[in-house]
Amino acid sequence: MLTRISPSKAEYTEFSTPSDPQPASVASRLIAVYRIASDASAIEGRAEAIALEQSVELPLSAVDSDVVLQDIVGEVRDVRELRAGLFEVRIGLAVSTTGSEPGQLMNMLFGNASILEDVTLADVELPAEMLTHFGGPNHGIDGLRARVGAGNRALTCSALKPQGLRNDDLARLAGQLARGGIDYVKDDHGLADQAYSPFAARVVMCARAVSEANRETGGATRYVPNITGNLDTLRTQLRVVADEGLDTVLVEPMISGLPDFHAITRAFPHIAFIAHPAMSGAARLAPPLLLGKLFRLLGADATIFPNHGGRFSYSPETCRTLANAARDAWGGLRPCMPAPAGGMTLQRVPEILDFYGDRTMLLVGGSLLAAKERLTDEARAFATRVAGYFEPHG
Amino acid sequence: MLTRISPSKAEYTEFSTPSDPQPASVASRLIAVYRIASDASAIEGRAEAIALEQSVELPLSAVDSDVVLQDIVGEVRDVRELRAGLFEVRIGLAVSTTGSEPGQLMNMLFGNASILEDVTLADVELPAEMLTHFGGPNHGIDGLRARVGAGNRALTCSALKPQGLRNDDLARLAGQLARGGIDYVKDDHGLADQAYSPFAARVVMCARAVSEANRETGGATRYVPNITGNLDTLRTQLRVVADEGLDTVLVEPMISGLPDFHAITRAFPHIAFIAHPAMSGAARLAPPLLLGKLFRLLGADATIFPNHGGRFSYSPETCRTLANAARDAWGGLRPCMPAPAGGMTLQRVPEILDFYGDRTMLLVGGSLLAAKERLTDEARAFATRVAGYFEPHG
Numbered sequence: 001m002l003t004r005i006s007p008s009k010a011e012y013t014e015f016s017t018p019s020d021p022q023p024a025s026v027a028s029r030l031i032a033v034y035r036i037a038s039d040a041s042a043i044e045g046r047a048e049a050i051a052l053e054q055s056v057e058l059p060l061s062a063v064d065s066d067v068v069l070q071d072i073v074g075e076v077r078d079v080r081e082l083r084a085g086l087f088e089v090r091i092g093l094a095v096s097t098t099g100s101e102p103g104q105l106m107n108m109l110f111g112n113a114s115i116l117e118d119v120t121l122a123d124v125e126l127p128a129e130m131l132t133h134f135g136g137p138n139h140g141i142d143g144l145r146a147r148v149g150a151g152n153r154a155l156t157c158s159a160l161k162p163q164g165l166r167n168d169d170l171a172r173l174a175g176q177l178a179r180g181g182i183d184y185v186k187d188d189h190g191l192a193d194q195a196y197s198p199f200a201a202r203v204v205m206c207a208r209a210v211s212e213a214n215r216e217t218g219g220a221t222r223y224v225p226n227i228t229g230n231l232d233t234l235r236t237q238l239r240v241v242a243d244e245g246l247d248t249v250l251v252e253p254m255i256s257g258l259p260d261f262h263a264i265t266r267a268f269p270h271i272a273f274i275a276h277p278a279m280s281g282a283a284r285l286a287p288p289l290l291l292g293k294l295f296r297l298l299g300a301d302a303t304i305f306p307n308h309g310g311r312f313s314y315s316p317e318t319c320r321t322l323a324n325a326a327r328d329a330w331g332g333l334r335p336c337m338p339a340p341a342g343g344m345t346l347q348r349v350p351e352i353l354d355f356y357g358d359r360t361m362l363l364v365g366g367s368l369l370a371a372k373e374r375l376t377d378e379a380r381a382f383a384t385r386v387a388g389y390f391e392p393h394g
Numbered sequence: 395m396l397t398r399i400s401p402s403k404a405e406y407t408e409f410s411t412p413s414d415p416q417p418a419s420v421a422s423r424l425i426a427v428y429r430i431a432s433d434a435s436a437i438e439g440r441a442e443a444i445a446l447e448q449s450v451e452l453p454l455s456a457v458d459s460d461v462v463l464q465d466i467v468g469e470v471r472d473v474r475e476l477r478a479g480l481f482e483v484r485i486g487l488a489v490s491t492t493g494s495e496p497g498q499l500m501n502m503l504f505g506n507a508s509i510l511e512d513v514t515l516a517d518v519e520l521p522a523e524m525l526t527h528f529g530g531p532n533h534g535i536d537g538l539r540a541r542v543g544a545g546n547r548a549l550t551c552s553a554l555k556p557q558g559l560r561n562d563d564l565a566r567l568a569g570q571l572a573r574g575g576i577d578y579v580k581d582d583h584g585l586a587d588q589a590y591s592p593f594a595a596r597v598v599m600c601a602r603a604v605s606e607a608n609r610e611t612g613g614a615t616r617y618v619p620n621i622t623g624n625l626d627t628l629r630t631q632l633r634v635v636a637d638e639g640l641d642t643v644l645v646e647p648m649i650s651g652l653p654d655f656h657a658i659t660r661a662f663p664h665i666a667f668i669a670h671p672a673m674s675g676a677a678r679l680a681p682p683l684l685l686g687k688l689f690r691l692l693g694a695d696a697t698i699f700p701n702h703g704g705r706f707s708y709s710p711e712t713c714r715t716l717a718n719a720a721r722d723a724w725g726g727l728r729p730c731m732p733a734p735a736g737g738m739t740l741q742r743v744p745e746i747l748d749f750y751g752d753r754t755m756l757l758v759g760g761s762l763l764a765a766k767e768r769l770t771d772e773a774r775a776f777a778t779r780v781a782g783y784f785e786p787h788g
Contacts, residue, residue, distance in 0.1 A: 049705075053705065055556070055557070055584075056555060056556030056557065056558065056584075057553075057555055057556065057557075057582060057584060057759070057760065058555055058556050058759075058760045058763060058764075059760060059764060061764060062556075062760055062763050062764035062766070063556055064766060065556075065558065065559060065563070067558060068556050068557075068558035068559060071558060072556065072557060072558030073556075073558075094558075096588055096589060096590060097557060097558070097584065097588060098586075098588075099586045099587045099588040099589070099622075101586060101587065101622060101623055101627075103586075103622055103623060103624075103646070103649040103650060104586040104587075104588075104622055104623075104649075106649055106673055107583065107584065107586070107622075107646065107649055107672050107673065108584070110673060111583065111584070111646070111649070111672035111673055112583075112672060112706075114672070114673050114674060114675045115671060115674065115675065115700055115706050115736075116706060116707065117707050118707075161450060161451055161452055162449070162450030162451065162452050162456075162457055162459075162462050162466065162467075163449070163450065163451075163462075163466060163491060164450065164459065164461060164462035164465060164466030164467075164488075164491070165459060165462060169459070188451060189501065189505065189506075190449075190450075190451060190491065190501065190502070190505070192492075192493040192495060192497075192498040192501070193493045193495065193498075194490055194491060194492075194493040194498075195490060195493070196490060228493075228495060228497055228498055228501075228653075229495055229497060229498075229653050230497075230625050230651070230653035230654045230656070230657040231624050231625035231626060231653075231654060231657075232625060232657070233495075233653070252497070252501065252505070255497040255498075255500055255501055255505070255651065255652070255653070256497060256651050256653060257624070257649065257650050257651020257652075257653070257654055258649070258651075259622075259623050259624035259625075259627070259649070259650060259651070259654075260624045260625060260651055260653075260654060262624070263624040263625075263626070277509060278501050278505035278506060278508070279500055279501065279504060279505055279508050280508060280509065281508045281509065281675065281678050281679075284675050284678070285675075306509055311443075311447065312506075312509050312510060313510065313511055313512075365451070365452075366451065366452045366453060366456055369452060369456050370452075370453065370455060370456035372456070372458060
């Protein structure tokens with residue numbers, strides 16, 4: 001009953017170059033790119049079925065309206081065999097069906113198709129007016145670098161954890177990481193608004209610990225609180241953040257929902273948003289598309305993703321494609337900072353920098369925190385190694 | 395690099411009975427149940443790694459605090475081999491880490507683990523106080539039956555589509571389906587707030603068409619608008635719905651985000667919410683858990699899911715488990731109405747009713763609409779067949 005070939009096992013290296021948005025002349029359609037596991041004899045029918053599923057959700061014979069047949073029904077644009085049993089299918093979907101709303105865009109791209117186990121949403125190509133409408137990062141790579149005075153170097157990031165610590169312990173860690181010169185010190189994505197470390201008090205205490213460290217060192221470390229909950233809660237927390245003079249937050253778009261994520265990036269344009277991949281899954285929505293393109297489209301200034309060789313299973317090729325989708329030229333959108341993470345260590349810094357270059361934020365959490373009382377020194381070693389890596393060697 | 399066995403291929407038939415919430419004495423932990431594809435020799439280590447990933451996200455050696463070690467670190471409670479290479483792992487997670495918030499609950503259950511391709515979230519067991527806190531359906535099966543005067547019979551549902559039709563065409567379809575005696579006439583989940591059928595006008599026109607049909611027939615058909623967007627938009631649309639005197643809506647919780655979904659079920663307790671599975675995927679979060687249990691926990695009065703033998707690939711066992719998770723006794727939560735859908739036809743009504751019994755809402759869309767000018771008759775045949783099926787045969 002279930003197909004055996006998972007389309008997720010194919011690499012996403014042949015990703016459409018984001019530098020080439022469709023010209024306005026075909027602006028009425030966006031292109032959804034699916035990977036479908038299928039016999040060659042069945043693929044044309046599968047492609048047509050998905051074009052209907054993702055548009056009118058009816059057999060063509062049940063559609064009476066000429067307007068719907070011409071302007072709304074999905075169009076199979078191309079079917080290409082990637083390897084035996086795996087096909088790439090490009091389907092044109094009417095832009096008008098998205099209602100210019102992020103949730104409805106996802107619904108059109110993958111709403112019902114997400115329930116088909118042998119279909120992966122691999123990529124999307126959007127006309128220029130959709131890029132302009134959604135708007136992308138408010139700050140992006142340049143803004144994140146500028147606010148910590150980093151010039152053109154790679155950035156460093158670390159995390160406050162484990163959850164379960166009280167706010168004063170978290171604030172102490174934040175101060176130590178700031179003294180070590182980490183650019184962005186973020187909450188663990190598990191820190192929400194729990195009784196043992198309530199949000200509002202945590203923000204104040206960690207922000208002040210980082211401020212104090214910055215005054216001592218002359219540094220510009222940013223404390224990055226994790227915001228959670230529904231749109232009301234997200235806004236309330238953003239106001240706490242802004243009131244404390246902070247300008248960067250962490251958010252999990254696949255938990256908050258993409259409509260709320262987009263709403264807050266537009267409502268708080270002075271805040272930089274670092275997107276965390278929690279609940280993003282890996283199997284059915286291509287990571288370069290979701291974490292690279294779509295999070296960027298909706299306003300992520302940086303996007304955290306599991307680096308190859310860590311605790312997760314992304315390949316180097318997936319990581320490279322994801323990073324480039326986040327930061328390569330794409331219409332008028334600002335580049336989004338790729339932030340490889342997930343079991344990284346100081347020893348891997350040179351390798352990671354060679355791989356991603358300097359338009360990157362390196363996120364090292366647990367392996368710094370394991371240094372315990374030597375945390376500030378370990379953080380400093382991390383910051384120094386990253387800052388000095390691309391400098392000319394004497 | 396990627397494992398070859400997908401845990402999603404296992405059936406979810408050994409689902410924990412929802413009638414047995416944990417007693418208060420173990421209230422401080424919820425149980426997350428994972429399916430992990432692994433070699434037998436590695437599974438203990440994998441289980442421990444996931445217990446850490448989903449709690450402190452640190453190696454144990456990096457955790458200093460006794461409180462965190464005792465109260466926060468995930469505990470592997472059981473590891474069981476389901477078949478060669480596939481294991482069920484039960485992990486106790488601290489209730490306190492969820493902050494009693496739906497998004498953070500999902501984050502704790504599957505945030506980072508969702509990125510591990512060989513791990514599926516199969517089930518969850520929640521202590522009684524979490525059921526009480528989230529609250530579940532406001533109306534559920536009894537309420538949905540009562541508002542259409544259905545007594546104890548199965549319910550019928552159909553959908554307005556294709557998208558791209560104008561509001562007057564949609565309203566005409568709504569009237570025809572209502573005249574045929576369908577209980578719930580819902581928007582297609584692709585109907586959002588598009589230029590060609592704007593929400594507010596659609597609600598008014600379809601509601602009035604259904605009212606008029608009800609006045610003629612003496613029926614109690616409900617029109618069910620699809621609400622979309624961020625929390626602000628959802629609330630605005632719900633106010634339009636309530637102002638028009640409607641009492642039931644369709645919503646896509648995996649697109650709106652679970653925090654917003656829960657927020658609106660609590661803020662609009664007089665409205666019944668039918669949950670649509672768009673973007674729910676199928677592979678990594680067990681459908682009975684997500685569409686049955688979790689949507690119910692957060693307030694779905696009915697839950698739509700792809701029936702076996704239709705356009706999607708759920709097996710009969712998955713469907714039965716899902717339906718029972720939605721409606722079996724679970725603490726004090728009201729039962730949620732299972733609504734099998736996805737390529738259903740009138741011919742299948744007896745089989746579907748035999749399979750699901752009368753605490754079911756049958757959703758037939760496209761195959762009714764294919765009747766075109768005979769839509770009212772076809773709708774009446776559907777309604778009559780369902781209403782009469784369990785009556786004693788003379």
